[in-house]
Amino acid sequence: MQVVAAVRGFMARRPILGNMVVYGTLYSGAEFMQQTFNNKIMVPEGSPPKPYETDTLARYAFMGTCVFPHVLYHAYKFLDSKFVGKSLNVVLPKLAVDALIVTPINLTLFYVGMSALERKEDLLEEWRKKIIPTFVTASVFWVPASLINFRFLPPQARVVFVGSCQVIWVSILCWFKRQEF
Numbered sequence: 360m361q362v363v364a365a366v367r368g369f370m371a372r373r374p375i376l377g378n379m380v381v382y383g384t385l386y387s388g389a390e391f392m393q394q395t396f397n398n399k400i401m402v403p404e405g406s407p408p409k410p411y412e413t414d415t416l417a418r419y420a421f422m423g424t425c426v427f428p429h430v431l432y433h434a435y436k437f438l439d440s441k442f443v444g445k446s447l448n449v450v451l452p453k454l455a456v457d458a459l460i461v462t463p464i465n466l467t468l469f470y471v472g473m474s475a476l477e478r479k480e481d482l483l484e485e486w487r488k489k490i491i492p493t494f495v496t497a498s499v500f501w502v503p504a505s506l507i508n509f510r511f512l513p514p515q516a517r518v519v520f521v522g523s524c525q526v527i528w529v530s531i532l533c534w535f536k537r538q539e540f
Contacts, residue, residue, distance in 0.1 A: 378428040382522035386423020389529030418476045434461045435517045450509045488540040
C-alpha cells in the first residue's frame, strides 16, 4: 500500500514526468513483448531465435516517453476543461473530439515520427498506406476505452489508463507497422 500511495503522490506532484515514465515503459514494453513473441516464441522449429531489434525498441521508447505523454496530457487537460463532468451528455462530445481529432493526430505522429526516426526519405509514405485501416481499428478499440476513461476515471488517472491500454494498442500498431499494404 505504501508503494501505491507513493506512486499516487508522485503522479499528483509531477504528472507529466510520471506519465512519461509510466507511458514510456508501457509503450516500449508493448514492442518488447511483440518482439519476444515474434522473434523468440514463434520462430520456426529448428531455427534460432532472432535477436531483439534494439533500434526499434529505442524508437518506441522515444515516442512513448517524449512524444505521446505530452500530447495526451495536454489533450486530456483541454478536453476536461471544455467538457466538464461525467454524464453521457458531456462524455459523448468529448469522445467525438478524442476520436475525430486526437486519434488522427496521434496516428499521424506515430507514422510520421517513426518514419523520421527510421530516416525514411518519404515521411508520409507509410502514413498514406496505413492511416485508414489503422484509424478504423483505433476507433473500434479506443472509443470504448475512452468511454471508460472519460466516464469513470479521475483526470489524473487518464494518461496512465491510456498507457495501460497502450500495451494492447501498441501491439496492434506494431502489427500494422510490420504489414505491407
